[in-house]
Amino acid sequence: PAPAAPAATLRHFLVDTDLTPAEQSEVLDLAQSMKAERFRHRPLAGPQTGIVFFDKTSTRTRVSFAAGIADLGGQPLIVNPGETQLGHKESIADTARVLSRMVSVIVWRTFAQSGLQEMAEHATVPVVNALSDDYHPCQLLADLLTVREHKGRTEGLVMAYLGDAANNMANSYLLAGVTAGMHVRIAGPAGYLPQAPVVAAAEARATETGGSVLVTTDAAQALDGADVVVTDTWISMGQEDEKEARQSLFRDYAVDAAAMGTAAPDAIFLHCLPAYRGFEVAAEVIDGPQSVVFDEAENRLHAQKALMAWLLYRSGLATAPDGA
Numbered sequence: 001p002a003p004a005a006p007a008a009t010l011r012h013f014l015v016d017t018d019l020t021p022a023e024q025s026e027v028l029d030l031a032q033s034m035k036a037e038r039f040r041h042r043p044l045a046g047p048q049t050g051i052v053f054f055d056k057t058s059t060r061t062r063v064s065f066a067a068g069i070a071d072l073g074g075q076p077l078i079v080n081p082g083e084t085q086l087g088h089k090e091s092i093a094d095t096a097r098v099l100s101r102m103v104s105v106i107v108w109r110t111f112a113q114s115g116l117q118e119m120a121e122h123a124t125v126p127v128v129n130a131l132s133d134d135y136h137p138c139q140l141l142a143d144l145l146t147v148r149e150h151k152g153r154t155e156g157l158v159m160a161y162l163g164d165a166a167n168n169m170a171n172s173y174l175l176a177g178v179t180a181g182m183h184v185r186i187a188g189p190a191g192y193l194p195q196a197p198v199v200a201a202a203e204a205r206a207t208e209t210g211g212s213v214l215v216t217t218d219a220a221q222a223l224d225g226a227d228v229v230v231t232d233t234w235i236s237m238g239q240e241d242e243k244e245a246r247q248s249l250f251r252d253y254a255v256d257a258a259a260m261g262t263a264a265p266d267a268i269f270l271h272c273l274p275a276y277r278g279f280e281v282a283a284e285v286i287d288g289p290q291s292v293v294f295d296e297a298e299n300r301l302h303a304q305k306a307l308m309a310w311l312l313y314r315s316g317l318a319t320a321p322d323g324a
């Protein structure tokens with residue numbers, strides 16, 4: 001007999017560790033199949049609506065979710081910052097209850113992680129974090145897909161992140177990287193390193209997968225022989241007032257040709273974009289032969305289609321993705 005389908009429980013994706021290592025791998029396998037168009041899966045045909053809320057600006061996340069929901073047979077509803085009652089006239093809980101009566105998936109880019117948790121507690125459809133102050137887990141699915149494509153695997157590879165190591169991307173690289181069995185090295189200045197609970201969660205996950213965690217102020221230690229080199233803006237959304245201070249604070253953590261020269265000779269370079277050439281990354285690196293940043297950007301689409309299809313299926317709200 002065929003194996004029994006897993007019991008349906010409402011599933012959300014608020015932080016990278018919401019997927020177990022096996023589940024993350026399933027989503028990435030599905031993303032690779034969907035990208036190769038080995039099959040078409042339309043769990044949102046009807047069409048059902050997917051709502052994508054933005055409290056911060058976006059190019060990639062907006063377009064990849066809009067295109068992805070449409071590709072899954074659904075209809076995207078994009079809501080720009082300040083366009084709804086949410087956050088001033090109406091509670092998150094009531095918003096979650098109302099939206100769950102009307103849409104099949106809720107995607108939200110916001111500030112506080114606690115808001116996403118509250119939305120998920122009161123929603124009866126999957127809630128997806130499209131970036132918060134603390135995590136950017138959808139970006140990491142795209143990054144891991146890109147690593148798989150260029151390196152054939154994630155397990156056992158060394159991934160070095162340099163720069164603002166206290167931001168959402170650093171946290172997500174740590175958690176999603178070890179979930180994928182990677183050795184994740186995070187380097188930034190003292191005071192701008194990941195918080196202890198995030199490091200502890202990553203270390204716990206690493207013991208399950210054979211990955212490891214190194215947090216350091218020494219950029220050279222992080223870069224030495226790395227297979228994958230990554231960075232992010234030094235000025236995240238909401239930190240614009242600190243621009244000048246941050247531009248000098250992180251200067252020693254810039255990824256330039258000399259830095260790439262200390263990584264593995266066949267290392268690849270990733271950046272979630274938008275990028276600031278001449279600050280966190282030199283133009284010769286991001287525009288050079290080791291850079292895979294546009295594959296990475298495209299992979300937002302494929303990874304999120306797979307994620308939404310997987311969440312809907314595992315929540316008992318759609319049929320199994322063929323080939324999953």
Ligand code: CP
Pocket residue numbers: 057058059060061062131139272273274
């Ligand atoms: N990388 C990323 O999330 O880009 P946007 O801010 O343009 O969505």
Ligand code: NVA
Pocket residue numbers: 131136167168169232233235236237272273274
């Ligand atoms: N750390 C950046 C990521 C942008 C995709 C920010 O939060 O602005």
